[in-house]
Amino acid sequence: MISARHIAPRETDISIERPYRPLLVIRPQDLPDRRLSQDTAIGLAAQDAAIGLAVRLSMQDTAFGLTAQHAPISLAAQHARRCREALRQLIAGDNPFLLLPDTPDDSRDVTLDCAPDALFETIALCMFSRQYIRVDDVPVLPWQAAPSPGLMRRLQAQGWPEIRQWDLRHAHWLTGQHQVEGLADTIPGATNQPWIFIEGPDIDQTIALEEALHRHCTALLQDNPPLQALLTEKNQLQKKLDTLKSEHRVLQERMHNAETTIGIIRSKYKDDYDTLFSWYQQEYETLPLWYKRFGQLIKVLTGKRTAKSLVLAIRRRLHRHTAPRSPNSHLKKDRT
């Protein structure tokens, strides 16, 4: 059972940033606690072939109002609830995570050539999480057996330009203490901070493996200060580059949207103006002059215009008619 206590920084007091990115392989039902790790450098890889189905079962359970108070619940329903709660915590939490669906779901409806809703929707909702692992803003779907084209199509139809696939056979794995030393030696030479999947026989041993790797890397770097300095600088630069790339993507999208809007405004504002102008011409300008002047009196009576302003306007008009005409006076309009 994993908890904040388990994966928070421990007595090893390792202050050096990890030169790798850990992904603790967990079963969602092992995450019943209300709080996940406070160490946001710890990533989680939720493994369960039946996650989607579990969530769907639990969803129906909630929809029909079957709570623990009302009826005894089956083990399957309990499992489903724990899965759902764990995924909810992952989606809303602060730790980076991803899903490890084993394989395309066998229960898919072949007539529809698409993945079953439960699995598809669960993956998509996880990918909507801010913490779901992305590379260059593209969500990652790891697999041991390639996902079905139907599933990939449905995911991509949600608007991601692509879904990055990770073949887990080519990923870095840490599954036993005997691998720690060898793996730690390869990490500093990696071009990027590598993602490392860590999986022990149970959650406690998984955490112990991560601790061992972290300790080993720390000792290695402490023994070699220039390497440590170089790695730190490289990681900082990488983070800056990633941030700039991300900002660039957002700015590009916003600029594209703004350009589209400007294009629309160019034609639509003109159309709106034409509509407004024709309405004015038809509804007001065609009225006889006496009617419009009578309207000014009504405006004064209803308080929409002051008497003073009307008197001033009349005086101006009279003055214009009595004053000698300037050569360009024919250009002026009577603006009643």
Added chain:
Amino acid sequence: MPGLTLLIHLYYPGSWSFLEDKCRAVLRKADRIIITACHDDVLNEVVPPEALAGKDNALVRLKVPNKGKDIGGKLAAFSYYMHFCEKTEYIALLHDKVSPQTINADYWSQQLYSLFSKENLPKALQLLEQDHRIGIVGAKAFLKNEYMPSENTFNTTNHQLLMEMIRDHRLHGGIYDFIAGTIFIGRSRIFEQFFSTQSPLDARAKLETGNVLDLETGTYTHSWERLFCFLAEDQGFTIKGI
């Protein structure tokens, strides 16, 4: 059962503080808020309202691709609600109504947001509590009807798509009132019933990408704007403007 889930889609930076100002009443009233946005900077601006402080699962932020404008975000939020949330009596839909392409965008947003003002929100909730035939309440100025029964057509570029969607989802509304702008409050069970058999994400998949408009041709995005209310009518409810 908590009372109100609020689904909010934000696109523009700065929108959260604007909504905090204009829609304070509904933000205070909400028992849960699901916020969707396309970019991190917009989501980072969101400050949990005091009323939700310390409540578990009360404020959820989702980062969604820019698809179907606010409708795409709201459908993603519906999917999250259906999968992970305890059901509430009411659902309110809201987004940052900026519409930079229109001359009178301020008028639109002020009218639409007026539903969630301190004065109008209690009225809307009272209407829903007292009259069980009302399914959705929105701003009166935006209660629209484009349906022409004599010709069985909708007076909009979205006519073909609306007919297609009404047929596909077997809707039998008949009146076809809707709240333009998709800012309203309604009974959750309308949407729960529909989305328990139809995936919100499959509906979302059909929506258009980017800043799409329906000035010349119809879009799934703008058709869904109308369909939310048609769902209520299909289940025997009416749409009310205040």
